[in-house]
Every structure is written in structure tokens, then in C-alpha cells.
Amino acid sequence: MSAVGVLIFVAILGAVICAKVRASGGAVAFSLLALVLFIATPAGQGLPEAISTFMNAVDGAATPALTSEPLEAGR
Secondary structure, X not given: OHHHHHHHHHHHHHHHHHHHXXXXXXXXXXXXXXXXXXXXXXXXXXXXXXXXXHHHHXXXXXXXXHHOOOOOOOO
């Protein structure tokens, strides 16, 4: 499993190098690779569920504000 850590480090290093030379496509590709490798580790397996929970909380908070009728002044 330690080899995954080295691969994640190399992917992040590749993203930084691509960002320095202004190769945005390469930086995005290396960043996505690092993210996929991180999710494959035991420490990162909870990340998709955490993001889903966060997005559901944001949706639950934003939906009433976006769908309710505006209040009139004086109510």
C-alpha cells in the first residue's frame, strides 16, 4: 500500500509542474489521477460519501430559499 502513496505524490508533483508551465490539461489530468488514487486508499474511501452528505446539506438549505414565495414588507 505504500506504493500508492508514492504514486499520489508523483501525481501531485506532476500537477504542480504542469501548472508551472501553464499546461492546464496536464495539471487537471494529474490532479484527477491523484484524487482517484487517494479514493482507492483506506483513508480516502469515505470521501465520496462525505461529499455526497455535504451536497445534500447544501441542497436542503438552498431549496427552500430558491422555491419559496418572497415575503412582503411588513409581514
